[in-house]
Amino acid sequence: MRIRIIFSKTEIIRFTSHLDLYRAWERTLRRAELPLAFSQGFKPHAHINLACALPLGFTSENDLVDIWLARDMTLDEIYQRLTQAVPPGIVIHSVEEIPYQAPSLQKQLTASEYLVTLLLHEDELAEKLERLQKQKVIMRQRKNKEYDLRPLILEISLLPEDTSGRQQIKMTLKARESATGRPEEVLLSLGIEPTTALFHRRHLILMDTSNNS
Amino acid sequence: MISSELVRSKLQSILPHVQKPGRYTGGELNQVVKDWSTISTKLALVFPDIYDIGMSNLGLTILYDQINQRQDVLAERAYAPWLDMELMMRRENLPMYSLETMHPLASFDILGFSLPYETLYTNVLNILDLAAVPLYSSQRSLQHPLVIAGGNATFNPEPMHAFIDAFAIGEGEEIIHEVIDQYQKWKTLHASRSELLSMLSKIDGIYIPSLYQPIYHSDYKVANIQKIDEDAPLPIVKRIVGKLPPSPTRLLVPMIDIVHNRIPVEIMRGCTRGCRFCHAGMINRPIRQRSVDEIIQTIELALKNTGYEEVGLLSLSSSDYAHILDLIDAINSRFSENRLNVSLPSLRIDTFSVELMNSLKTVRRGGFTLAPEAASEKMRKIINKPVENEQLLETVRAIFSRGWPTIKLYFMIGHPSETIEDVKEIVELCKAVLAVGQSVIGKRAQVNAGVSTFIPKAHTPFQWVACDTFEQITAKQDLLKLELRGKGLKLSWNAPEETMLEAWLSRGDRRMADVIYEAWKNGAKFDAWGEQFHYQIWQDAFKTVGIDPSFYTHRERPIDEVFPWDHISIAVRKKYLIQDYLRSQQGIVWSDCREKCHGCGILPTFADLRRDNPGDIWCCPEVKNPKYSKTTCTPVQTNLSTSLS
Numbered sequence: 001m002r003i004r005i006i007f008s009k010t011e012i013i014r015f016t017s018h019l020d021l022y023r024a025w026e027r028t029l030r031r032a033e034l035p036l037a038f039s040q041g042f043k044p045h046a047h048i049n050l051a052c053a054l055p056l057g058f059t060s061e062n063d064l065v066d067i068w069l070a071r072d073m074t075l076d077e078i079y080q081r082l083t084q085a086v087p088p089g090i091v092i093h094s095v096e097e098i099p100y101q102a103p104s105l106q107k108q109l110t111a112s113e114y115l116v117t118l119l120l121h122e123d124e125l126a127e128k129l130e131r132l133q134k135q136k137v138i139m140r141q142r143k144n145k146e147y148d149l150r151p152l153i154l155e156i157s158l159l160p161e162d163t164s165g166r167q168q169i170k171m172t173l174k175a176r177e178s179a180t181g182r183p184e185e186v187l188l189s190l191g192i193e194p195t196t197a198l199f200h201r202r203h204l205i206l207m208d209t210s211n212n213s
Numbered sequence: 214m215i216s217s218e219l220v221r222s223k224l225q226s227i228l229p230h231v232q233k234p235g236r237y238t239g240g241e242l243n244q245v246v247k248d249w250s251t252i253s254t255k256l257a258l259v260f261p262d263i264y265d266i267g268m269s270n271l272g273l274t275i276l277y278d279q280i281n282q283r284q285d286v287l288a289e290r291a292y293a294p295w296l297d298m299e300l301m302m303r304r305e306n307l308p309m310y311s312l313e314t315m316h317p318l319a320s321f322d323i324l325g326f327s328l329p330y331e332t333l334y335t336n337v338l339n340i341l342d343l344a345a346v347p348l349y350s351s352q353r354s355l356q357h358p359l360v361i362a363g364g365n366a367t368f369n370p371e372p373m374h375a376f377i378d379a380f381a382i383g384e385g386e387e388i389i390h391e392v393i394d395q396y397q398k399w400k401t402l403h404a405s406r407s408e409l410l411s412m413l414s415k416i417d418g419i420y421i422p423s424l425y426q427p428i429y430h431s432d433y434k435v436a437n438i439q440k441i442d443e444d445a446p447l448p449i450v451k452r453i454v455g456k457l458p459p460s461p462t463r464l465l466v467p468m469i470d471i472v473h474n475r476i477p478v479e480i481m482r483g484c485t486r487g488c489r490f491c492h493a494g495m496i497n498r499p500i501r502q503r504s505v506d507e508i509i510q511t512i513e514l515a516l517k518n519t520g521y522e523e524v525g526l527l528s529l530s531s532s533d534y535a536h537i538l539d540l541i542d543a544i545n546s547r548f549s550e551n552r553l554n555v556s557l558p559s560l561r562i563d564t565f566s567v568e569l570m571n572s573l574k575t576v577r578r579g580g581f582t583l584a585p586e587a588a589s590e591k592m593r594k595i596i597n598k599p600v601e602n603e604q605l606l607e608t609v610r611a612i613f614s615r616g617w618p619t620i621k622l623y624f625m626i627g628h629p630s631e632t633i634e635d636v637k638e639i640v641e642l643c644k645a646v647l648a649v650g651q652s653v654i655g656k657r658a659q660v661n662a663g664v665s666t667f668i669p670k671a672h673t674p675f676q677w678v679a680c681d682t683f684e685q686i687t688a689k690q691d692l693l694k695l696e697l698r699g700k701g702l703k704l705s706w707n708a709p710e711e712t713m714l715e716a717w718l719s720r721g722d723r724r725m726a727d728v729i730y731e732a733w734k735n736g737a738k739f740d741a742w743g744e745q746f747h748y749q750i751w752q753d754a755f756k757t758v759g760i761d762p763s764f765y766t767h768r769e770r771p772i773d774e775v776f777p778w779d780h781i782s783i784a785v786r787k788k789y790l791i792q793d794y795l796r797s798q799q800g801i802v803w804s805d806c807r808e809k810c811h812g813c814g815i816l817p818t819f820a821d822l823r824r825d826n827p828g829d830i831w832c833c834p835e836v837k838n839p840k841y842s843k844t845t846c847t848p849v850q851t852n853l854s855t856s857l858s
Contacts, residue, residue: 015234016468024468027520030551044552057229085520087242087466119226195229 001069002100003078006093008061009054013089018053024087025050025065032085034078037068051105051204052112052175055182060201064105066098105206111154112175113203114183118167120196125167126158128190138189142182149189152181172205217315220307224315227301235469236264237298239290239312242466243518245277246313247287254286254397256323257311257358260293261336262741267292268465269473271527272364272385273327278461279386286393289313289321293336293738294343296745302343309344318344321358323396325389326377328364331718332711332741334373337362338733341376348730350378350423355406361392368451368496369671369778372718372725374422378410382418382781383451383496384482386458391416414445418452420781421445427723427777433764435722438780448782455822456830457482457501462514466521475523475556476515478508480540484529485806485832488586489597489797490625492670493529495790496783499815499823500807500832505539509547516551523554532561533807535829537569545574558582562600567611580661581612584623588638594800595630597793602642609646613653620646620660626689627667627681627712629769636689639664640696647701661703664693666712669766670719671778672785674793680716680766683709710748714740716766717751722777725765727758786814807832 009021016024025048029036038044047068054060069078079095086092102108122128132138133156138149155172162168173181184194228234249255258276260267267273273290280288289311294302301307309318318324324346326337338348341360347353350360362373363381370380381388392413399409407423414421424445428436440447460478467474483500484493512524528534544555555573560566562583570581585600587593593600609620624639643662650658666686669678681689686709697704718725731754739745755762770776772791779787789812796803803811810816816823816833824836 012238012240013235013468015228015238017235020235020469023470023474026522027466030520030522031517033517038552056234087468088240088244089468 001072002098002102003067003069003075004096004098005065005067005082006095007063007065007086008091008093009059009063010089010091011059013087014057014059016089017056018050021054022048022050024090025067028082028085028087028090029067032078032081034067034073034081035070037070049105052109054201055184055199058199058201062093062203063201064204066105068100105204106177108206109175109177109204110207111172111205112181112201113170113172113205115159115200115202116169116171116183116187117162117198117200118169118192118196119198122167122190122192125169125190129156129158129169132156132186132190140185140189142185149181149185152179153186156186170202175204214317214320215306215308217310217317220310220315220317223305223307227298227305227307230301231298232295233265233469235467236292237294237312239315241468243463244313244465245281245288247281249287249314249316252285252287253400254323254393255316255321256280256286256288256325256393257291257318257321258288259291259318259324259326259340261326261328261333261340262293262739263295264292264467265469265471267327268467268471269477270327270329271477271479272329274461274464274477275458276325276327276385276389277465278463279389279458280393283390283393285397287313289316291318291340293340296739299339299343309340319346319358322400323359323361323393326360326362326364328362328366328373330741331366331372331715333366334718334729335733335737335740337373337376338730339738349375351375353378353406359396359409363388365493365496366719368492368781368783369719369721370420370422370781371427371723371777372721372729374723375726375730377422379413380420380422381452382420382449384453386454388416388418388452392419411442411444414442417446417450420449422723425780433722433724435775435777435779437775448780450782450784450818451496453499453784453819453822454501455819455826457503459507460503460511460515462511463518464515464521466519473525474521475525475554476512476519476521477525477527478511478515479503479527480508480531481528481534483832485533486530487597487793487803487806487811489595489674489793490586490628490667490670492673495673495785497529498783498785498813499819500533501826502535502830502832505536505543508540509543512544512548512553516548516553522552523556525556525558527558529559530561531557531559532563532566532569535832541569541572545572549574559584562605562608564608564611567608567615571615578616578618580619580621581617582621582623583608585642586623586625587635588624588642589635591800592628592631592635594802595628595797596625597797597803599802602645605642606645606649610649610653613650613658618650618654618657618659620650622646622660622662624662624664625667626664626693627686628675629679629681631681631689633689633692636692637696640693643697643702651701656700659701659703661705662693662697664690664704664706666707666709668712668716668719671776672781672783672790674790674797676776676790677770677772677774677794679769680713682767683713686712708743708746711740711743711746713762713766714746714748714751717762720765720777722765724758724760728754728760731757782818784815784818789813810834 036046049066051064075095082092140149152174157170159168159170187194258273277288291311341348361379362377363385367380395412410421413419424442426439430436481502483497586598643660647660669675732750735750737750820836827835
């Protein structure tokens, strides 16, 4: 049985890395005493598939992880057990069953939608966003490699200020295994220091595979 | 004082700029958060090294559990910030805070420092400074927290005497409650801080440095320790628990990687082997064991609460745990479904240990560790760790053939009786072990030798012995480095400078406090971290204070010299240590005291506890009479006793 868990990674664990989040899931599943399916081999480990690494410091909602169970259980029972077992900082929204052999989350993922909150007020932000979108090419350097950020930005727009009067930007960035847009890079290309912003991933956008299954 | 809200908001801007920010956020699973508005007594448990290390410390885990079981007290945690975080904290005026509720440490009633080893001392000063609590006990007033400390290093409390208000000598599980009770009583009296210290001094095992004064000879050897307060106890006898309290099962589960991600279960405390260099073996007497049922229940509960995949069965000598076979059977039958990885450290060098490990179904076949400590017959007799080479080679053959490709061998160099010939025997032994490995499994065989340097620790039979000179240590290490290399051999060793610092700090008197302060002022911290350790700072500090450090470490002491720590009693009589020291000089091996009580002094001191805890919880002879009688414990009869009076 393959289960997809839809969850949030909240503020208090935003400094938990991808690898550590993976371990946290392993421990959560052990505490929940779910009948996990284990890999074969010298050091067997549970099948846990996190959709997409979230950079350190980011929060998320509608985040996805797939797990494989050795025997069937009701979704309701899985949900109950998980809700009791998750550590502070992980919130379970729902669980759903998906076809056992469906493609991996990484293969299905096409884009991520982010909400970026600026802690310091940025003047003429709307104009800057407009200018950014008009650019044909946005050359950036990362890890000593030049690349074009522009095609990775699928959508970017200014949202109304939040209740504390902070500016918020919504951006949808490509998230393919070979081409992933990073919201910090978008801020840098706008001339905004990423450490003065909060990053929240709102959605993972998956390829529609319903026709194939 | 800044509020916890302000701490939180400062953290929000600081944390994106530091490495591993998850060290500084708290919020772990099973963290205990209590209401500050309803609980009157607040205690912060502080481990003076980084989160990654402190979170794995069993002592603080036990105390956190013990204290938070009380409704009237809250215990929160704090760890030393790493250098980058410290820099940000100082820049942003963020004081040391607790991880549970982000309250500044200065707003707690009691700060309890864990001091398992000496190289943490400068970090204590740094943390007090970051907490805006006066470093010196004498400068604290009613508005400041009470600063207490405990742990193995505090069996010689004198080097830190100026900075700690009260030391808890020995085991903390019961004494911490008594300290809290006295503190609460004192609060209702609205009395002075010195009244608090005086009240605390009535608790068995509590040492208040300000109530005593050492009298020195002109050359700064200690003449004696005098009481300033007539009612203060002398000597201060360590505390022990008669029976180990239930092991914590609601363990904190961190959201970042730490040193040991496992369930620690202490199966036994204390050791009867009597290795003469071993500080832990001397100060942790007597043996107290847990039952197999209790250990299994602990593991079961802790697995449910944590989801950990590893359990560490902890003790100073696992193979000596009386029910080890039953325990392993029980683990195999109960947890074979759980894919539980079990670690069983500190095994004796015999094939029984290999069979033990082999019978554990779930153990990982990585490295197998043995600690022969010495390789020559002569040194083995001196340190009282008799092992035959033949037996060792038979053991390693069994290890390699049971599927472990790597053997770690721990040795110790630097006892002044040790010659270069003795060190050559270490080389030969390692090569012989590798040869056995290669004959069994071929080129995959690996021997990792960890060679530490001997420090004559306080309260051991070697406390009279001098340290090896710097030159001797270097010469011995050079030989090892030259010989123990090539395919299948790996050597690790301690820098002699680091060994020296540990020796000074562990053997120092009250004057060391000035050296520690001076070194801290000049930037010493994280001295246990190789790259952060600055030998020059310490040498300069000694020069400024005007002490020749070799006074502490490079003098063989006459039997009648008073040690700076002689007023602290580990309940093993000094006379017993002297006898054992003399035996070492004559190369006399002394047996494990399970076979026959040697009358070390534990039993007369703790006769009541033994009587209340009969059977094999302890390994000492039983005490049945209502009053302790001398005949219960066989006194030592040696031909040396006449020369000792």
